[in-house]
Structure formats: structure tokens, C-alpha cells
Amino acid sequence: MATYTAPVDDIGFLLTRVFDFDATMAGLPGFEEVNAELAVSVLEEAGKFAAGVLEPLNRPGDEEGCTLENGLVTTPKGVADAYRAFADAGWCSLSGNPEYGGQGLPRVLQILLDEMLSSANLSFGLFPGLTRGAVEAIGHHASAELKATYLPKMISGEWTGAMALTEASAGTDLGLLNTRAVPNGDGSYAITGTKIFISSGDQDFGGNVIHLVLARLPDAPKGVKGISLFLAPKFLVHADGSLGARNGVNVGALEHKMGIHAQPTCVMNYDGATGWLVGEPGRGLNAMFTMMNAERLFVGIQGLGIAEAANQKAVAYARERLQGHGADGTPGPVAIINHPDVRKMLLTGRAFADAARALAVWTALQMDIADRHPDATVRREADALVALLTPVVKAAFTDFGFETAVASQQVLGGHGYIREWGMEQFVRDARIAQIYEGTNGVQALDLVGRKLGLEGGKLPQRFFDLIKADLDAALPSAGAALVTPVAEALARLQGATARLAANGGAVEAGAAATDYLRLFALVALGWMWVRMAAAATDEAATPVAQRKAVLARFFVERMLPQTLGLDAALAHGAPSLMALHADAF
Amino acid sequence: MATYTAPVDDIGFLLTRVFDFDATMAGLPGFEEVNAELAVSVLEEAGKFAAGVLEPLNRPGDEEGCTLENGLVTTPKGVADAYRAFADAGWCSLSGNPEYGGQGLPRVLQILLDEMLSSANLSFGLFPGLTRGAVEAIGHHASAELKATYLPKMISGEWTGAMALTEASAGTDLGLLNTRAVPNGDGSYAITGTKIFISSGDQDFGGNVIHLVLARLPDAPKGVKGISLFLAPKFLVHADGSLGARNGVNVGALEHKMGIHAQPTCVMNYDGATGWLVGEPGRGLNAMFTMMNAERLFVGIQGLGIAEAANQKAVAYARERLQGHGADGTPGPVAIINHPDVRKMLLTGRAFADAARALAVWTALQMDIADRHPDATVRREADALVALLTPVVKAAFTDFGFETAVASQQVLGGHGYIREWGMEQFVRDARIAQIYEGTNGVQALDLVGRKLGLEGGKLPQRFFDLIKADLDAALPSAGAALVTPVAEALARLQGATARLAANGGAVEAGAAATDYLRLFALVALGWMWVRMAAAATDEAATPVAQRKAVLARFFVERMLPQTLGLDAALAHGAPSLMALHADAF
Incomplete structure (x- = not known):
């Protein structure tokens, strides 16, 4: 295959x-x-x-x-x-x-x-x-000294890195963590504690492994304000940059996981490991979020990447596998890619992946603008858009990515369940991306609870205006049959956003979060389809452009209508979620 | 836990x-x-x-x-x-x-x-x-002799059974199968061929393993009309019922699967195995479907069963796991079952499982009526309802069951991905039920292509009338807030059914199939919620009844709105699915 x-x-x-x-x-x-x-x-x-x-x-x-x-x-x-x-x-x-x-x-x-x-x-x-x-x-x-010592070899890939946040009783709520860091008196700290789920916690590639570890200083307050970030390398580093003695950074066990089996996800023991403070004391979560935000976009891209690979394999199988006669009357056996319901599975994955890639590129462009644009206002505005899109990309891309992996596996029928064909691995591997770097539920709460409120609550409308302007501009070339349904879905999203702003409160926000994020994502993907369709009409001759026109129509007709149900469900709010006593579930 | x-x-x-x-x-x-x-x-x-x-x-x-x-x-x-x-x-x-x-x-x-x-x-x-x-x-x-020899020990469980249909190039399309059966001249046949994906193909419990094997007689026509069904035991059976010599029924290999690892799914080699015809020559598929229909309901129940178990474990975890403060302002850490988005995951699974169990009981009651009722018309009508519901139960229960397993795994965060906690096994095990005994796509095609046409096309309306009568009867006790949305969803389903009948054609049916089946299932589950809510008002004091009232509201408000999107997507029909050339995917 x-x-x-x-x-x-x-x-x-x-x-x-x-x-x-x-x-x-x-x-x-x-x-x-x-x-x-x-x-x-x-x-x-x-x-x-x-x-x-x-x-x-x-x-x-x-x-x-x-x-x-x-x-x-x-x-x-x-x-x-x-x-x-x-x-x-x-x-x-x-x-x-x-x-x-x-x-x-x-x-x-x-x-x-x-x-x-x-x-x-x-x-x-x-x-x-x-x-x-x-x-x-x-x-x-980090300090200039730490940067000079560690960044060159980490950027070149000679050394690898890991982020050590989670403990057995502190996952989403990092305020509960117990790892301790005690000053050694020489500017370094002795770090002691156990972390779980540490991806890339160790490797056998040679070089060093640089751990960024969240820990508490002595007498630090309870909760998130007592957390600081430390750099603790597997090997201590000599002044000349060469590797010295082993540090107290030890792999206690490898986690037994559903997937990503070639990745050593570690239980890490820090046994008085020597480490150095990164950023200010008590601001560890802030420093870690710099890392987390970049990682969250990367995790969203993982959902896209697996969807792309799984869809490609399913298409290849569907072209070769012969079963049944054609729905149009063609005598069988025909390649199953001709069956409408097989097409629907393949097109659903493809319509996600192409639009997700477009949205990822758009988001990355905003990141580049936020990093480099000469105008500070432009930089700030781009940065806010990235902040808004980060939880959407992380959660929606990994949810749709998992769904695409499952649908692609389904195309292979029984062979999809057999390890040798590789499709079930996509499902098992894709599943982690919905969980790590903040579960998708946490992403949705970040979107409704924090990101919608940025720029004094005006950021969402700025984003929606940007979409609206693109839709208006695309109307002549993309046509009303494509543009109008996306504009209507955008209106639903704006309505849901207004209801959230009016109803306020963490309970309503929490009850809306995941449905709202999916509604948001479908609108954003629809926006990308309109932009791609508009671009495709210029050069109808190329295969890529022809494909875009069909996929845009498929997305708008067969996937975007999900926004109707999400909008209606959101309108009912929290009461039915909160009525049952915890003992009565 | x-x-x-x-x-x-x-x-x-x-x-x-x-x-x-x-x-x-x-x-x-x-x-x-x-x-x-x-x-x-x-x-x-x-x-x-x-x-x-x-x-x-x-x-x-x-x-x-x-x-x-x-x-x-x-x-x-x-x-x-x-x-x-x-x-x-x-x-x-x-x-x-x-x-x-x-x-x-x-x-x-x-x-x-x-x-x-x-x-x-x-x-x-x-x-x-x-x-x-x-x-x-x-x-x-089977003949009276085969029944007398095999049924008592199979019914008691002393012997086990297996169904051998699939071959490497013949899955959904069994007409392509190659296994041969040649008469031995003594009423028995010599069966030769290789089958794959054979669940319970062998065991180490002792006793016999009775294989029902689809094969072709010499000079049988091509396609499904050339297929006959044979009984081939692992051990030949003496006249007194005791086990004789090993038959040529051999396990060639065990399949390497995503899940159900304690189940020996076999590649079976029939090496001139002695077998006996079950039913008439060339009518093997008909006989096998008697087996398949019972199995399809059982497979649907598997989706329910895993959903029930996964939901129970997720609820238990959510009651014990402490993270974050309460959305209502309660200082943390609080049990995560108090967080609205965690509740949403748990309630979604529960609202499926309870209604699915109700629908399964209703369907099984129709089966009992179809088997035993003294009035032949009543029997025939019940049997047709079972035929209509079989693909819905098989596909929708396994789809929702898988979704419930995934959502329940999500409740555990990172622990959900770790094998020791058992949640990822539910996901891997549940996945097979969407594939075997006819993929869920095949079920959807059975529903739209065959079942909707039963009783001269009048069966669906008979079923819808039955729902409507129940909704009307429940209105006084269950209330309009519950009943009206279900009645509206039923109207959507009736509209979609009418469009399918009017547009006709296998292409439109195939393009509608999976969305239509999900719409059908949501209406049927909503029907059950109305019936349960109506029954629950009689005895508001019991915990079960109190729970039902809340769950009914949750289902109607937060899950049933999916029917809006499905209806709108279905209204667009097949064109966007069929436009892309197979080479252009």
C-alpha cells in the first residue's frame, strides 16, 4: 500500500x-x-x-x-x-x-x-x-548565562529538552504540585520530587537532556503562585560546554501507554537534582506557559498531521480494494472509492485537513508578524489573534484529527483493526493529542474563560470582522452558495459569543466551552474554505484548484451544518448539566 | 477505583x-x-x-x-x-x-x-x-439430524461455535469468496479454503468448536447465488455424540489486533475439512443472515455494554479526583465531577446508555412477540420492526458506544491514556464493534436501501406513527418542553425519509446513509427518553426516577439538536460527494 x-x-x-x-x-x-x-x-x-x-x-x-x-x-x-x-x-x-x-x-x-x-x-x-x-x-x-550554555546545543539538536510539569495528583491543577527546590547557596538549587507523563524524558541519542521542572521554593505560598521554573540537565555541564557528572535526574519507569510507543514517556525522579532558576521565583507558571503555548499549537498540528497520513492511506486502500457493484449501476466488483459512503469518510477527513493546514498557516503568519513586524500595534494585534486561536487549533485540530483517523481506519473495514495495516496505530497515537498539553476541555475553558475577554472583550469581534471582510471580498469569485452558509454560521457564532458575554459566570462558560469551541472551529475552517475556493477560481486548470472547489462545497453542504445543532444546544445553557447531584450520576 | x-x-x-x-x-x-x-x-x-x-x-x-x-x-x-x-x-x-x-x-x-x-x-x-x-x-x-447432534451441546455451552465468512478479498462483498466444497458422495462435503477474522475460531476450554462456513459447490454460479453454508466441526462426532478424530479445521494464525486481545481471532484453514450442508445449496447467504441478524443486535449491545462500564469508571474517577476550584466559586481543589465540562462528558455517555438500554429492551420485546405471539399478523409486524431497528441498533449503539468510551477516557486526563487504568482498553475494544458483522456503513446502507422499503415502503411510517402516538400519550406527564423537541426531530426524520423515497436511486441513498441512520437513532433515543421521563413522573421519589428526569432534559437540550445539522446536511444530497474523480482525492 x-x-x-x-x-x-x-x-x-x-x-x-x-x-x-x-x-x-x-x-x-x-x-x-x-x-x-x-x-x-x-x-x-x-x-x-x-x-x-x-x-x-x-x-x-x-x-x-x-x-x-x-x-x-x-x-x-x-x-x-x-x-x-x-x-x-x-x-x-x-x-x-x-x-x-x-x-x-x-x-x-x-x-x-x-x-x-x-x-x-x-x-x-x-x-x-x-x-x-x-x-x-x-x-x-532564563539568564544570559543559561542561554549561552544551553541554547546553541539545544537549537542544533545536539541536546534534547523535556518539560516536567505533571505529578500524580497535579495535572490540570498544577497548583497542587509538591516537587521542592532548595537553594544550594551557590545560585543553584537542589530539586526533589517525582513527575509523571514526561515525554522525551530521556533518550539514547547521546548528548544531554535538559529538563524544565516546575517546583516550589521553601516557604513558597500554596497554589500556583508558589511555583517556580528550574532548568535541570541530565548531565552537569562544564564551563567549556562539555558534559560533566550525571545529575540526580533519573527515569523511574516508562509509562505503559495506548500509543506513541516509540516515545519514552517517563516517570522522572529528581533526587536532589542540581537546577537553576528560569525567570523569577513564583513566576514559574508564567514561564512555562511560554513553552506551553508553542507546544499547544504544535499539538494541534499533530492532529492535522495524523489526519493527513491516515486519509492518504485510506484513499490508497479505497482505490485498490474491490467490493460490490457501483451505486450508479456499474457491475462489480468496483473500487470502494466509488461508493458514496466511503467517499463521505474520505472527503470529511480531507475537508478537515486542507482547511486546517490553511488555518495553521494563517496562525503561523500571525506569529511571524507578532515576532517581527516593525509596528508595535500590528505586533500586539497579531499576538492577540494567536492567543485566541491557540486553544481552537489545539483542541479542534486534535478532535477532528482523531475523528479522521477513526474514519480512515473504518474505510479499511476489518483490515483497519489489524495492526499490520497501520491504521489502528494512527487512532492510538492521535488519541494522546486530545489529552496532553492541557486536555481539550481545558483548551475550551481557556477560550471561553480567558481568550474571549482579551482586549476588554473586543478581540472576538475583531476576529469576526476580519472573517466577514474576507467573506465579502470572496463573494464575487466564490459565489453565494459557498459564502452565504459560512456567513450564517459566523452569525451563529457571534450570537453564541454575545450570549456568553451577557450570561457571564463560570458555570455557563464551562457548560458552553466544548460546544462553543467546536462551533468556533467550524466557522474558522469554513472561512478558510471560502478563501481557498476564491483562490481556486483563478486557475481552474490545476488539479489542486479543481479539488478545492469540490471540497469547499462538500464542507459547506455536509459538515458546516453541524453549527446548527451546536448553536441550538448552546442556547439551552448550563441548567441541565448542573441539576444532577454528584452522587446521583 | x-x-x-x-x-x-x-x-x-x-x-x-x-x-x-x-x-x-x-x-x-x-x-x-x-x-x-x-x-x-x-x-x-x-x-x-x-x-x-x-x-x-x-x-x-x-x-x-x-x-x-x-x-x-x-x-x-x-x-x-x-x-x-x-x-x-x-x-x-x-x-x-x-x-x-x-x-x-x-x-x-x-x-x-x-x-x-x-x-x-x-x-x-x-x-x-x-x-x-x-x-x-x-x-x-439444518437437518433434524444435524440439530440433534449439535444443538444440545452448543446450547449447554459444552461446545462453542464460530461463523466463517470473510476471506482476504471477500469481506462486505461475500460474492467474491473462493472457499470450495466438494461432495464426498456420502452426503458430506470436503471444504477447502482460508478464512480470516474468525472470532472464537478456536479455544482451550475443551469440547468441540462448530464452524459454520460459507463455501461454493463445484459449478456454482459466480456471486452470492453460488454460496452455500456448511457445518464443519473441529472434531468429527461419533454416532453416540462423543468426539472422534480431528477434522481438517486448523488455525493458521492469530490476527494481531487493536483490541479484544483475550479473544482468539483466527485465520482458519479448512484443509479438505468434512462438513455438512446447512439449508439449501446456493442459499448459504440466506442461512447465514439468520445468524448475522441475531449477531448484529448483539454487536449493538456490545457498544452499550462498553459505554456503561466506561461511564461507570469515569464517574467513579471524577468523584475522587480533586483539581481546580468550583465554577460556582467553591474554593479548590474540588472533585472534578463538579466541573460543567466534565459533567457534560459523563452525562452524554449516561444519556446514551440509559436510552439505548430502553431501546434494546423494546427491540427484544418485539423479537419475543415475533417469535411467540398467537396472532400471525402481530408476529409479522413485530418482525418487520425488528428488521428496521437491527441496523440502527448495530451501528448507532456502537458509534455512540465508542464515543462514550472515548469521552470517558478523556475524563481521566493523562491517566486515561495509561494502560493500567483500563480506560484505553475500552476504546480499543469498543472500536471493533463498529467494524465487524457488517461495518456501520453497511448497516446504514441496509437501513436506507432495504429496510425503508419493507411493507411496500410503509414500514417506516408505521414506526413513526408508533412514536408519535407515544409522544402524544406522554405529553401530559412528560411536558411540552421535553416532548415538543422530540416531535420536531421526528418531523425532520420523516422529512428526510420522504426526500429519500422521492429522490430514489442508490447514489442518493448511499450518500445519505450514515447521516440518516444517526438522525434515525437520535429520534429513537429521544422517544425512549420521553417514555422514561413520563414513567419517572409517577414516582419522583426514587433515585432512578429523579435521575431520569434530569437526563431526559439533558438529552433533549444538549444532544437532540444534532438532528438539525444532520437534516440540513442530508438536504444537500449526493452531488458534492460524487463530483471528485477517484484519482483526485
């Missing part, structure tokens, strides 16, 4: 036809030399690496899994070599800060690379992904 | 308050002695067996899995003993024909027992379930 092909044509369409990537880059100091042609050629190479090196390790890695012996983690056969080749080829440093040896390329390229890694081998992609998150936190909050 | 408790209180409520079980049984010859009190006491014992013996084997069985050595299957530790205890206690023969040693109890009891088996240990439940399917086919189609 066909394996993964990176969606380079689609990326080219997005960067040249849907978004004016070149013009945006031209306005951002430091990115003047970046353009779509460069981006596509870089990503074409990334796609070859993902498909040629990482994808072949995905199934074997799932079967073999990671092992822990005498405190040493072993990743599956081939993973360590692939990681070294990946770092040597420069893929770890793609968007890294040039001050520390990074290539300084835009976020847009980074998220498209991240998608390919997630498609080819999610377990693998977490190593560079978590390292990058740690780099963000260190880059924003 | 709390383990499974069989929902005996809920069953009592259904049999005494919602359905007049006693009166229905009183009118069915042979069931006059059966009443709700008896049923509840039998099911209470079944629940103890499921929770006490089968549930403790579920997680270890998943870890250990089945093995095949030298052609012999070994099930996980404890399974064989549990099976013998289960059969010795008489649970295999509960609804079996008394003519062959069965206890002759109603289907209603059988499906409620099936639910408990599926909750406690799905892999285990498939052994008696598949045996019962084989018993149905033999009972309806």
Missing part, C-alpha cells in the same frame, strides 16, 4: 494563491529573503526526509516500543540514527534564533515541517518538538 | 415502569410464567457473575492476549475456567430452545445478559455470543 507523501503541492497553493506569503515576509525585518519558492523547496526536502526516513520507522517502532534497563532508556531500532541524521541535516534548527546558531526561518515553515513529522512518525516528532518548547522558555526567561 | 456494577435498578425501572413486561409476557405462549421479578432476580445473579468473575479477567486478559503454538490456541489465564463456570451455571442456555435443553427465557433477558458480558469482558462475551448465533442458523436451517 502507498505510504505517505508530503503535501507539497497544497503548501505551494496556500503560500502563493491563498496567502500572499511573499508580500508578508517582505514586510518583516529579517525575513526579506524568504519567499514561497524557498519555502516550498525547503519543505520538499523535509517531506523527503519524513517519508523516506521517519515513516518507515513508524510501524516497527510501535511494535518494539521503548525499554528501560538499569535506568537507561532504549528507543526502538533505527530511531537514534534517524534523530542524528535529522539534526545533522539542520532540521532541528530551522526556526531557531540565529543568535544561538538557528536558521531563523519563519514559523510558517516550522509548523509545516511539524505537520510532516507528525504524519510520518509522531513519537519521533516529539523529541525536536519538546526541545523547541524548552528553547522558547529558556530564550524568553 | 470502583469496578463494574450491573445496572439492575435501571433494568427494574424499565421492565416495570416503562414497558409493561409482565403483561406482554402473559400474552406470549410459553412465557406466561415469566415476569419482571423473575427477570430482575436472574439478571442480578448474572450481574454478580459478570462483575465478580469476568470483569477481574478483563485487564489481565488484554495484557496477556492469546497465543498459538503447534496449532493450539491458549486463551489468557483464568478464561477457560471462567468459561466452564459460566456454562455450568447455565448462562449459555438462558434463551436456548427447551427442545434441545435450553431454558427458553425471553430475548429481553438475553440481551440484558449480553450487555453485562460486554461491560465486564467483551472478549469473553464473544464465545457464548457466537455460539448462540451458530445455534440460530442451525436451528432454522
Whole structure:
């Protein structure tokens, strides 16, 4: 069966036809030399690496899994070599800060690379992904000395990173954590505690593993205000940058998981580990959120990446598998891709993936603008839009991504349930992305409880106005049959937003959160379909553009109507959720 | 963490308050002695067996899995003993024909027992379930001699059964199968071929394994009309009923699956196996469908069973897990069952499971009426309703059941992804029920392509009239706030049904199938909620009844609105699904 092909044509369409990537880059100091042609050629190479090196390790890695012996983690056969080749080829440093040896390329390229890694081998992609998150936190909050010591080797990929937040009784509510950090008197701290669910907690690639650990200083207040962030490396580092003695950073166990078996998710014991404060005491959560926000977008992209790969495999199977006669009367057996209900499963996944990629590119463009634009107001406005979209991308992309993996598995019938075909691994691997880096429920609460209130509550309307302007602009080329339903769905979202603002209160917000986020996401994906359809009419001759026109119609006709039900459900509010006593469930 | 408790209180409520079980049984010859009190006491014992013996084997069985050595299957530790205890206690023969040693109890009891088996240990439940399917086919189609030889020991559970349909290139489309049966000249046949995905294809419980095998006679026509059904036992049987020589029925391999690891799903090689024709030559598919229809209802119940168990575990966790402050301002940490979005996940699963159990009982009552009622017209009408509901129960219960398993896993956050907690097993095990015994897509096609056309196309309206009459009757007690939305959803379903009838054609039917089935199921579940709410107002004092009133409101307000989106999506029909060329996906 066909394996993964990176969606380079689609990326080219997005960067040249849907978004004016070149013009945006031209306005951002430091990115003047970046353009779509460069981006596509870089990503074409990334796609070859993902498909040629990482994808072949995905199934074997799932079967073999990671092992822990005498405190040493072993990743599956081939993973360590692939990681070294990946770092040597420069893929770890793609968007890294040039001050520390990074290539300084835009976020847009980074998220498209991240998608390919997630498609080819999610377990693998977490190593560079978590390292990058740690780099963000260190880059924003650590001292110049820590940055100089750690960033160059983390950006190059010589060393990897991990983020250590969760404890057995402190997950979503990090205020409950117990890990302690006691000053050693020399500026360093002794960190003691046990963390669980630590992705990339260790590896067998060589180099160092840099842990960012949330812990409490002595006499710190209870709750989140008592939490500080520390950097604790697996190996202490000499002044010349070479590795010194082992630090008290030990893998206690590997978690037994549903999926991502090639990823060593660790129980970590910090046994008086030497660490250094990152950022101010008591501001650890703030520093960690720098890392978490970047990670949340990456996790959303993981949902997209698995959806893309699963859909590709399901399409390949559906073209080859012969069963039944055609619904149009063609004598059988015909390829099952001709059956309407098989098409519906495949189109649903494809209509998600293409629009999600477009929305991811749009969001990454806002991140690049927020980082680099010369005008501070433009930067601030872009940054707020990223903040608004972050929980939507994380939760909706991973929910739709999981649904796509399940539907793609379904296309294979019984073979979808058999490990050798690889589809059930997509389902098991995709499932984690709905849970980690803040469950999707937490994302929804972040959206309704925090993000809707930004800019004094005016941010959502600014975003909706932006969509409305795009819809109006697209009307002549995309046509009313596409644009009007999206405008109506937008009106539903605006109505639901107004009701939330009027009803206020955390109970109503919590009761609305997940349905509201899905409504928001469907509107945002519909917006992207209108933009893609409008761009596609210019060049009806290309295969990508022809496909876009059909998919836009499918999305608007068969998926967007979900917004009707979500709106009606939201209108009923919280009472029916809160009436039952906890003992009566 | 709390383990499974069989929902005996809920069953009592259904049999005494919602359905007049006693009166229905009183009118069915042979069931006059059966009443709700008896049923509840039998099911209470079944629940103890499921929770006490089968549930403790579920997680270890998943870890250990089945093995095949030298052609012999070994099930996980404890399974064989549990099976013998289960059969010795008489649970295999509960609804079996008394003519062959069965206890002759109603289907209603059988499906409620099936639910408990599926909750406690799905892999285990498939052994008696598949045996019962084989018993149905033999009972309806085999010769008196075959019946006398095989049925008593299959009904008692001494021997088990398997159904061998699928081949590597013949799944949904059985017309493509290649297995051959050549007459031996003595009334028996030599069967040769390879089947895949054969649940309960072998076991290590002792006794015999009776395979029902689809195969082609020499010179049989191509396609489904050339298929006949054969009985081929693992051991040939002497005239006195004792086991003779091994037959050419061999396990070639065990499938490597996503879940149900304690169930030996086999690749079976029939190497000139001696078999006997069941039913007429060329009518094998017809005979097999007797087995399949019973199995399809059982598979639907599996979705319910896993949903029930997963929801129970998630509720128990949510009551104990402390995170965050209360949305109403209660200082934290509070039990997460107080958070609105956690409640929403739990209530969604519960609102499905309770209504699904009610609909399953209603359907099983129709089966009992179809089997036993003295009036042939009543029997025929009940049988048609069962035919209509079979694909709905199979597909919708397994889809909602899977969704419930996923949502219940989500309640546990990161712990949900860790094997030790058992939630991810529910997801992996539940997944198969959407695929086997005809994928859920095939069920939807059966509903729109075949079942809607029964009784000259008048069957759906007869069913809708029945719902309408119940809604009208419930209005005074259940109230308009509950009844009107269900009546409106019914009107949507009737509209969608009329559009399908008017537009005709297999393409439109195929493009509508899955959305239509979900719309149908939501209306049927809403109907059950109205009936339960109406019954609950009579006795507002009991905990079960209080819970029903809240759940009915939750279902109508927060789940039933999905029907709006499904109706709107269906109205767009097939064009957007069929426009893309197969090469352009």
C-alpha cells in the first residue's frame, strides 16, 4: 500500500494563491529573503526526509516500543540514527534564533515541517518538538548565562529538552504540585520530587537532556503562585560546554501507554537534582506557559498531521480494494472509492485537513508578524489573534484529527483493526493529542474563560470582522452558495459569543466551552474554505484548484451544518448539566 | 477505583415502569410464567457473575492476549475456567430452545445478559455470543439430524461455535469468496479454503468448536447465488455424540489486533475439512443472515455494554479526583465531577446508555412477540420492526458506544491514556464493534436501501406513527418542553425519509446513509427518553426516577439538536460527494 507523501503541492497553493506569503515576509525585518519558492523547496526536502526516513520507522517502532534497563532508556531500532541524521541535516534548527546558531526561518515553515513529522512518525516528532518548547522558555526567561550554555546545543539538536510539569495528583491543577527546590547557596538549587507523563524524558541519542521542572521554593505560598521554573540537565555541564557528572535526574519507569510507543514517556525522579532558576521565583507558571503555548499549537498540528497520513492511506486502500457493484449501476466488483459512503469518510477527513493546514498557516503568519513586524500595534494585534486561536487549533485540530483517523481506519473495514495495516496505530497515537498539553476541555475553558475577554472583550469581534471582510471580498469569485452558509454560521457564532458575554459566570462558560469551541472551529475552517475556493477560481486548470472547489462545497453542504445543532444546544445553557447531584450520576 | 456494577435498578425501572413486561409476557405462549421479578432476580445473579468473575479477567486478559503454538490456541489465564463456570451455571442456555435443553427465557433477558458480558469482558462475551448465533442458523436451517447432534451441546455451552465468512478479498462483498466444497458422495462435503477474522475460531476450554462456513459447490454460479453454508466441526462426532478424530479445521494464525486481545481471532484453514450442508445449496447467504441478524443486535449491545462500564469508571474517577476550584466559586481543589465540562462528558455517555438500554429492551420485546405471539399478523409486524431497528441498533449503539468510551477516557486526563487504568482498553475494544458483522456503513446502507422499503415502503411510517402516538400519550406527564423537541426531530426524520423515497436511486441513498441512520437513532433515543421521563413522573421519589428526569432534559437540550445539522446536511444530497474523480482525492 502507498505510504505517505508530503503535501507539497497544497503548501505551494496556500503560500502563493491563498496567502500572499511573499508580500508578508517582505514586510518583516529579517525575513526579506524568504519567499514561497524557498519555502516550498525547503519543505520538499523535509517531506523527503519524513517519508523516506521517519515513516518507515513508524510501524516497527510501535511494535518494539521503548525499554528501560538499569535506568537507561532504549528507543526502538533505527530511531537514534534517524534523530542524528535529522539534526545533522539542520532540521532541528530551522526556526531557531540565529543568535544561538538557528536558521531563523519563519514559523510558517516550522509548523509545516511539524505537520510532516507528525504524519510520518509522531513519537519521533516529539523529541525536536519538546526541545523547541524548552528553547522558547529558556530564550524568553532564563539568564544570559543559561542561554549561552544551553541554547546553541539545544537549537542544533545536539541536546534534547523535556518539560516536567505533571505529578500524580497535579495535572490540570498544577497548583497542587509538591516537587521542592532548595537553594544550594551557590545560585543553584537542589530539586526533589517525582513527575509523571514526561515525554522525551530521556533518550539514547547521546548528548544531554535538559529538563524544565516546575517546583516550589521553601516557604513558597500554596497554589500556583508558589511555583517556580528550574532548568535541570541530565548531565552537569562544564564551563567549556562539555558534559560533566550525571545529575540526580533519573527515569523511574516508562509509562505503559495506548500509543506513541516509540516515545519514552517517563516517570522522572529528581533526587536532589542540581537546577537553576528560569525567570523569577513564583513566576514559574508564567514561564512555562511560554513553552506551553508553542507546544499547544504544535499539538494541534499533530492532529492535522495524523489526519493527513491516515486519509492518504485510506484513499490508497479505497482505490485498490474491490467490493460490490457501483451505486450508479456499474457491475462489480468496483473500487470502494466509488461508493458514496466511503467517499463521505474520505472527503470529511480531507475537508478537515486542507482547511486546517490553511488555518495553521494563517496562525503561523500571525506569529511571524507578532515576532517581527516593525509596528508595535500590528505586533500586539497579531499576538492577540494567536492567543485566541491557540486553544481552537489545539483542541479542534486534535478532535477532528482523531475523528479522521477513526474514519480512515473504518474505510479499511476489518483490515483497519489489524495492526499490520497501520491504521489502528494512527487512532492510538492521535488519541494522546486530545489529552496532553492541557486536555481539550481545558483548551475550551481557556477560550471561553480567558481568550474571549482579551482586549476588554473586543478581540472576538475583531476576529469576526476580519472573517466577514474576507467573506465579502470572496463573494464575487466564490459565489453565494459557498459564502452565504459560512456567513450564517459566523452569525451563529457571534450570537453564541454575545450570549456568553451577557450570561457571564463560570458555570455557563464551562457548560458552553466544548460546544462553543467546536462551533468556533467550524466557522474558522469554513472561512478558510471560502478563501481557498476564491483562490481556486483563478486557475481552474490545476488539479489542486479543481479539488478545492469540490471540497469547499462538500464542507459547506455536509459538515458546516453541524453549527446548527451546536448553536441550538448552546442556547439551552448550563441548567441541565448542573441539576444532577454528584452522587446521583 | 470502583469496578463494574450491573445496572439492575435501571433494568427494574424499565421492565416495570416503562414497558409493561409482565403483561406482554402473559400474552406470549410459553412465557406466561415469566415476569419482571423473575427477570430482575436472574439478571442480578448474572450481574454478580459478570462483575465478580469476568470483569477481574478483563485487564489481565488484554495484557496477556492469546497465543498459538503447534496449532493450539491458549486463551489468557483464568478464561477457560471462567468459561466452564459460566456454562455450568447455565448462562449459555438462558434463551436456548427447551427442545434441545435450553431454558427458553425471553430475548429481553438475553440481551440484558449480553450487555453485562460486554461491560465486564467483551472478549469473553464473544464465545457464548457466537455460539448462540451458530445455534440460530442451525436451528432454522439444518437437518433434524444435524440439530440433534449439535444443538444440545452448543446450547449447554459444552461446545462453542464460530461463523466463517470473510476471506482476504471477500469481506462486505461475500460474492467474491473462493472457499470450495466438494461432495464426498456420502452426503458430506470436503471444504477447502482460508478464512480470516474468525472470532472464537478456536479455544482451550475443551469440547468441540462448530464452524459454520460459507463455501461454493463445484459449478456454482459466480456471486452470492453460488454460496452455500456448511457445518464443519473441529472434531468429527461419533454416532453416540462423543468426539472422534480431528477434522481438517486448523488455525493458521492469530490476527494481531487493536483490541479484544483475550479473544482468539483466527485465520482458519479448512484443509479438505468434512462438513455438512446447512439449508439449501446456493442459499448459504440466506442461512447465514439468520445468524448475522441475531449477531448484529448483539454487536449493538456490545457498544452499550462498553459505554456503561466506561461511564461507570469515569464517574467513579471524577468523584475522587480533586483539581481546580468550583465554577460556582467553591474554593479548590474540588472533585472534578463538579466541573460543567466534565459533567457534560459523563452525562452524554449516561444519556446514551440509559436510552439505548430502553431501546434494546423494546427491540427484544418485539423479537419475543415475533417469535411467540398467537396472532400471525402481530408476529409479522413485530418482525418487520425488528428488521428496521437491527441496523440502527448495530451501528448507532456502537458509534455512540465508542464515543462514550472515548469521552470517558478523556475524563481521566493523562491517566486515561495509561494502560493500567483500563480506560484505553475500552476504546480499543469498543472500536471493533463498529467494524465487524457488517461495518456501520453497511448497516446504514441496509437501513436506507432495504429496510425503508419493507411493507411496500410503509414500514417506516408505521414506526413513526408508533412514536408519535407515544409522544402524544406522554405529553401530559412528560411536558411540552421535553416532548415538543422530540416531535420536531421526528418531523425532520420523516422529512428526510420522504426526500429519500422521492429522490430514489442508490447514489442518493448511499450518500445519505450514515447521516440518516444517526438522525434515525437520535429520534429513537429521544422517544425512549420521553417514555422514561413520563414513567419517572409517577414516582419522583426514587433515585432512578429523579435521575431520569434530569437526563431526559439533558438529552433533549444538549444532544437532540444534532438532528438539525444532520437534516440540513442530508438536504444537500449526493452531488458534492460524487463530483471528485477517484484519482483526485
